[in-house]
Amino acid sequence: MNPKQLFQGKKGEKLFLLGNEAAVRGALEAGVSIAATYPGTPSSEIGNELSKIAKEAGLYFEFSINEKVALEVAAAAAASGLRSFTFMKHVGLNVASDSLMSAVYTGVRAGMVILVADEPSMFSSQNEQDTRHYNRLANLPLLEPSNPHEIKEYMKEAYRISEKFGIPVLVRTTTRTSHMRGIVELDDIPKIEKKGFFEKNPPKFVPVPSTARVMHKKLVEKIDEIKQLCNDSTLNQTHNLDEMEQSKFGIISSGSAFNYVMDVVESDELPVPVLKLAFTYPFPEKTVLEFIKDLDRVVMVEEVDPIMEREVLALIGNQNISLKVHGKLDGTLPLIYEFNTDLVRNSFKKVLPNYKENNKISAEQKSLSTDFKLPKRPPTLCSGCPHRAAYYAIKKAMENLEIDEQDMIFPTDIGCYTLGIESPYNAGDYLLSMGSGIGASCGFSKATDQNIVCFIGDSTFFHAGIPPLINAVHNKHKFVLTVLDNRTTAMTGGQPHPGLPVDGMGEAAPEISIEKIASATGADMVETINPLNLKQSIPLFEQAIKEQGVSVIISKYPCMLIKSRTKPKNLLLIVDQEKCDECGNCINQLSCPSIYQKDDGTIKIDNFQCRACTVCLQMCPQNAIRGEVIK
């Protein structure tokens, strides 16, 4: 599909869309004027697609410096009467949460939707938090789609709710809905409003104690009204309704978990009713009461935390109803990780006596297994990645200064360079969140006498690294900050950030200098290096480690995934087998995917993968690697 189709596609057309692409189309069909985000898997493609089409579609889109700013951009736009959209991964909402809490108090004039992508099983995340807790914390209405078409449709419903009640609405996806591809039928795109007008109204928009007290009262009243709408909502639907009369057993589910439930129910022809909840906060109590009124037992199938399960338990307690509730709390389903069809089927077997699987299918489809012991294949830094060179240089500097591994702490941060925890780099000792490497270094610097070298990427530095750097200098901490500046937000697919001369719409933009920011803090040493030049980088790291205060090394070289797109490599690296004594240093210390050892012991470079960064050539003790210029 041509990305322009997302915008140009006409009503009735069917496209094969990723959940995240469907969210973009949903925003367009809802007439969104302003959108802002900070990229994060599994929500990143929403921003990537918007960035490609925003100009043509006539809306404003930005990659904001972090999620909090993105949410503030969207909130102000909605307060000015323009429909706005912000989206992020689950942990991004932690960053945005301070303003989120107030944005729900002040409310909005035009619709505002926050899409948050959760990550059950953590494919690319540091935790598995369930965003739905925020709906309860903030009093924020919640919709949970199960597939790409629903993502698009629920986006539009979310704007209707948001506008009707003057409150932001959250759409929660998970990896398996955001990264699910399915058929999406398009609808019309309305004309987009370019400018709104902010009508001043401090009692509405400025929460100070006297006004906030009024706002909170109004908010809980709003939620009470929305509860009515939620109980009448057609988004919440009973499937297998015919079975309702006979069955004493029912299933309640939402989001991607609902898909597994229906696959099991349909494939094993289970005669049980299923309540699909999609508008799940405020909790549709009446809908649930109606569903459970003739049931003896219900099983709750939801990812990640037992949130609806607790709602149902509270509801039956309050109503004095006798009903057995199975779910995560009684061990019918696991408390952690994402579900799948097999897991859901096995949980039903636990609670449904005489469970009948479709035997013909299952006998024939008994899954295969192998006794082979397989080597693992963890993700790794790419061939030619400048981070690898920086890690190597620091290790060399430590060797030259005779610093033991145990006397060096490597606080790290969030990005490709988190892969530095792998051997042989072993350069990731402590990590909490975006920007935490610098803040934690402040703590380690006072709490220990160990050496500290911390890492942060360029985009992460802008996102959350500047306040802790100022903190470090002002409070006289001692450590080396290494900014691994690869000129992009690499891990999430190469989005721009404030350090680049281009913005989210593809327009030229002022480039903010990391070096100038670091110098402005008054750090004792600020140097920019080319990490691929070991002769320069190793002595500089030595000097930085010896420094008594905060030193900042900006290790600046573009990500190879981007560089290789624009500039073909000009060198072929070859191992001279005469000179090579097969010491294995290149393999063991660099662990580059392009260098390998054959069964006969000889060392080779795979020139298809090799990006000719030349770090191996520089570090080879025998000078056995040479570069041949490609003509």
Next chain:
Amino acid sequence: MILKRDKENDSYNIYISGVGGQGIIKFSIILGEAAINSGYNVVMSEIHGMAQRGGVVFTELKIGNSNSSIIPEGESDLLISFEPLEALRVMNKANKNTVFVVNTSPIMPFNIVNSEYPYPDVKMIVDEIKSNSNTLFTLNAEKIAEESGNILSMNMVMLGAAAAIKEFPIKKEDLINAMNENLPLKTLEINKKAFERGYNSVKSSSSQ
């Protein structure tokens, strides 16, 4: 349209595995769009982000009626592996009637030197699949791609190979149309050549 199979609502499940950078997602999108253009319903699951950096990548495609995009254990109809070791890793997604299409050129994990287990001999991998499955097709897709003009066309070699499977539900023309829609013009000829060669490679071989 629903595929006519043993059971009315069953989908035709394709599990695709390999290594980050082999063009698996593009392969899967072309396959999915071709299935839609042939009138089928399709759902598909992809993995993005950290998992991609040279690590294991897999997509799951269900053609026909299905709610979730995840293939249950043992329920793949077709398992396409872009890398031999990665076929073994996902054996639990296959049953003895699953058709295997496996590229035999290996990619070593970057940490293989320090790995607890060595990379098994490719012949042993092939024998292991053969002893479990009724139908296996192998091809050196990397070599075929190089011969077609660009090693990056390897994913289209695999697409051609899949298209040659007797039970494969999508017609060759529909796949080629989807290639036209999804591949850049300047590499289209090489990719089509790669597709044809992959197709012929499986057509001319009986399964092993």
